[in-house]
Amino acid sequence: SDDVYMSAWASDGMFALDVQAIVKDALPKLRAATESNRGCTAIAWNNGVMGQNQDMPIALGGQGAIWKSGEIIIHAPEPFFMGIAMSKSVGSTINTIDTFNHGELEKGMPLSGASIGLLTKFDNAQDIATYMDGIKINSAPALNLADTSGNALTVEAQRGNNVVLDGSKKGHVVHANHPVGLEEALVNRHANGDAKAFDKAVATTTWRQAHGEAFAQFSPYQTVDALKDVFSQKPLMKAPYEGNGFVTTNSIIHNLNEGCSYGTTWMPIMQDYTKVCFD
Numbered sequence: 001s002d003d004v005y006m007s008a009w010a011s012d013g014m015f016a017l018d019v020q021a022i023v024k025d026a027l028p029k030l031r032a033a034t035e036s037n038r039g040c041t042a043i044a045w046n047n048g049v050m051g052q053n054q055d056m057p058i059a060l061g062g063q064g065a066i067w068k069s070g071e072i073i074i075h076a077p078e079p080f081f082m083g084i085a086m087s088k089s090v091g092s093t094i095n096t097i098d099t100f101n102h103g104e105l106e107k108g109m110p111l112s113g114a115s116i117g118l119l120t121k122f123d124n125a126q127d128i129a130t131y132m133d134g135i136k137i138n139s140a141p142a143l144n145l146a147d148t149s150g151n152a153l154t155v156e157a158q159r160g161n162n163v164v165l166d167g168s169k170k171g172h173v174v175h176a177n178h179p180v181g182l183e184e185a186l187v188n189r190h191a192n193g194d195a196k197a198f199d200k201a202v203a204t205t206t207w208r209q210a211h212g213e214a215f216a217q218f219s220p221y222q223t224v225d226a227l228k229d230v231f232s233q234k235p236l237m238k239a240p241y242e243g244n245g246f247v248t249t250n251s252i253i254h255n256l257n258e259g260c261s262y263g264t265t266w267m268p269i270m271q272d273y274t275k276v277c278f279d
Helices: 001-022 027-037 111-123 125-132 181-192 195-201 205-218 224-231
Strands: 039-045 051-059 065-068 072-074 084-086 089-096 141-147 152-156 163-166 172-175 247-253 260-263 276-277
Touching: 001 111, 027 051, 039 089, 039 141, 039 181, 039 205, 039 224, 051 089, 051 141, 051 224, 065 084, 065 276, 072 260, 084 111, 089 247, 111 125, 125 141, 125 152, 141 172, 163 172, 172 205, 181 195, 181 205, 181 276, 224 247
Parallel strands: none
Antiparallel strands: 039 051, 039 172, 051 247, 065 072, 072 084, 084 089, 089 141, 141 152, 152 163, 247 260, 260 276
16 A cells, blocks of 8 residues: 555655755764664675674664565564565665665655565576666665675665675675775765764774674684674674664574575574574
């Protein structure tokens, strides 16, 4: 129905609209946008193992669910954000870069619907990346993809100019909450060259990116257990403390070759992973 569509659209579209209205060059406004946002750190290898820590305001924690059908497994941190999913051939995780890029807002379709549709339509991550050039999404996500054909990539979706970061040949791709490769320009623009001030304002996105890259490249184990381990550690794990209510609310790990997905609906240091497999 129209009401369901609008609720699904609002899950990503309204927060993207709010973030775009808040963000200017000043660090306090950048910090305010981040604290009301969704953050994440995503890691994918080209062996079919991928995952993500989902970061949100603490009020949204513990609200999630894991759903399964015969064709798809969905990790929903809240009822209308359902884009993080796994089919029998392709897995996705999603983190936002709305703080820096613009989506299509009212001209775009709901992110979750687009993600689920792409996973059920294609069995190859490269085909999904190509198809995304022709569709409009309401927000500006980084769609992280891995498949059973040896692909691992991220599509930084943005208005009119998607950027594909292909880690298939090097073996991995990592993404936090900023356009990868533009770190120096972002620091100069938002923090007058002060990298630490910038990173503090945006929920340690550059620290998480660097830490995730080092882990993905050098970990001797590219497994579900390896991701469980790193997702429980700083800086990828964002635990609450006085003055900070922006935390890791849940974790997701897909193992495509096994046909199983693992997830929590609260912090992975407070809750065991639930294992959900295709029959």
